Amino acid sequence: MNFIKYIGIPMVMVSILFACNSKEETAAEEEHPHEEETNSVELTEGQIKTAGISLGKIEPRQISGTIKVNGVLDVPPQQLVSISVPLGGFLKSTTLLQGSRVQKGQLIAVIENPEYIQLQQDYLEAMNQFEFAKADYERQQELAKENVNAQKTLQQAKSTYQSWLAKRNGLMAKLKLIHVDLSEVEKGNITSTGNVYSPISGYVTEVNVNIGKFVAPSDVLFEIVDTEHLHAELTVFEKDVLKLRIGQKVRFTLANESEERMATVYLIGREIGADRSVRIHCHIDKEDKELLPGMYLKANVETGGARVPALPNEAVIDYQGRKYIFIPVEGEEHEHHEEKQTGEKPAENTHEHEEGTHYKMVEVQIGNSELGFTEVTLPDTLDLNIEVVVKGAYSILSKIKNSEEEGGHAH
Structure with missing residues (x-):
């Protein structure tokens, strides 16, 4: 009796331990339920016809990368111009606003500067001195031909002529920079202003000045873009x-x-x-x-x-951020897949169950798309010659989603 009593104690402990382990396993299963999602579905001939499902094969196609x-x-x-005033001055007038349309050669601003007056006075003096020096030089050349004057006198006349020529041309270039009308200056009409014209046609994108503001040669008044x-x-x-x-x-x-x-x-x-x-x-x-x-x-x-394996765009579905295609599965392959998922052999078909076609969802990688076709890369386990659902893929996906929501298996 004592022997049986002592043997019974360990047996009870083993039973309690086994029961605890069973509860832990049950709890673990409840905490981490089976997460493998349904990825195949069975459709009857009527459902296939209604969904408009048709098969095709992956074909090599020319798709641009x-x-x-x-x-x-x-x-x-050359079509973005910054407008500056080479000799500076005060902005006397302008009508430009941002967005204004201007034409090439259009007057866009008037600049005023007292120094412009001095430039024109200097230019008139240089013009007069140049004409006098030119006449003197020509006269000395004629006298030199007759050996009347000394060579030194001719050289001095030439030097004076060339000096006034350079000065006149320099002042003329400066006045052209501020667009002063030289013909008016030569008539004695001196002005204190210079005009600014648009070098291109386009739109004003920046206006950086206002009336009365002094602008230096380095300042940008306007920007115009064609x-x-x-x-x-x-x-x-x-x-x-x-x-x-x-x-x-x-x-x-x-x-x-x-x-x-x-x-x-x-x-x-x-x-x-x-x-x-x-x-x-x-x-x-x-x-x-x-x-x-x-x-x-x-x-x-x-x-x-490049010629790449491709399918029509509608054959490739997007599901939870991944790309999939559907392929028909033969009966033996489907039964093996079902047995692998459930651990049980599928029940034999009865007369009450209408025989249908099984479709399996396969993840693929996609590349470029062009003219209604998309480059696809299959898993290594599949052959490029397999048949693929090319029409009605989203109808099959809807069937799978509905089956998951009902808590049942789609196959």
Whole structure:
């Protein structure tokens, strides 16, 4: 009896321990339920017909490669002009505002400076002295031919003539810088103002002065941009530079715009910046005067085509951030898949169950898309010659989602 009593104690302890372990396992199972999602479904012939499901094969297709880049609209240096006054002065008048349209040669400002008066006086004096020196030099040349005057006198006349010629030309150039009418000055009409004209046609983008302000030669009064020939300035990272070629097509969209525009690669930068990128200059195929420099854009540079395995776009579905396709599964393969998931052999079909077709969801990797087709990469376990659902893939996905919501298996 004592022997049985002592044997019973360990047995009870083992039973308690086993019971505790069983409870822990049950709790663990409740805490971490089976998370494997349904990835196949069975559809009857009627459901297949209603969903419009059809099969096809992966085919090699010519699909252009693209590089996704960002950039801005910009203008060439010759079409962005900063207006300054070479001789400085006070701004007497202007009608320009930001956004104003100006034409080439249009009067855009009047500058006033008392020094302009002195320049014109000096110019008139130089003109008179030049004409006198010229006449004297010509006379000395005639006398020299007859050996009437000394050679030294001729040389002095020539030197005086050339000095006044240089001075007159220098003052003439200065007066041209401030656009003073020389014909009026030569008539004795001296002015204290100089005109400023627009060197290009375009739009005023900056106005940095006001009436009465003194502007130095280094100050920028206005900036004018010609928007008729904007280009797309793209930033391409170092790793993609070798894929670029002059003449490649670029598809781009502006911010808050869905319509794609086209451009062509015109120049490729030859210097890598601090951010390991290269600037690419592209000409816009269809120019638009309404566009403005500095607008941000997103672009795809077409880097050339290659024959790659591809499927119609509608054959590839997006589910929870991943890409999938559906393939039909033979009966034996489906039963093996079901047995692997549940650990039990599937029940044999009865007359009450309508025989259907099983479809399995397979994750794939995608590449570029073009003309309704997308490059796909299958898992290593699948052959490229398999049949794939090319129409009705989203109908199959809906069937799987509905089955999951009902808490049952779709297959």
